[in-house]
Amino acid sequence: MHEAIAALIILAIATGVVTYNIYDGHIGHLPIPNVPRIMGIHKLFGRVFLLVMPFFALYSFHADRRRLLQADSLQQLAVVGKPIWWYSLHRIVNTLLLLGATFALVSGREMNEDWMRQGELTHLWYTLHRNS
Secondary structure (H helix, E strand, O other): OHHHHHHHHHHHHHHHHHHHHHHOOOOOOOOOOOOOOHHHHHHHHHHHHHHHHHHHHHHHHOOOHHHOOOOOHHHHOOOOOOHHHHHHHHHHHHHHHHHHHHHHHHHHHOOOOHHHHOOOOOOHHHHHHHOO
């Protein structure tokens, strides 16, 4: 399941970069070709992610909860160089990635795809999604 989620996220990021490059580019443009219907492709990955994310979240919070933030994870970060430090760091990163993916999913669902086509790049949900 991890591989499927990782592949979806990588594909969503890649199509998001191309979409950003075509419609926004406020930071700059990359020398990559325009892909027709890229927004629809990006949206497709988002919909598939929406379907599998609840199962992944249930799995993460139940069967694999030992890999997420624990009550003592922050305290264990003080033991730099020991194995528990690495485990704690890994748990914190896993938790932040799960929260970030959820935030990207929610903010993406709240966007209207016409905003980008019309150049309306100041909507709150677009700004949140772009920065997630």
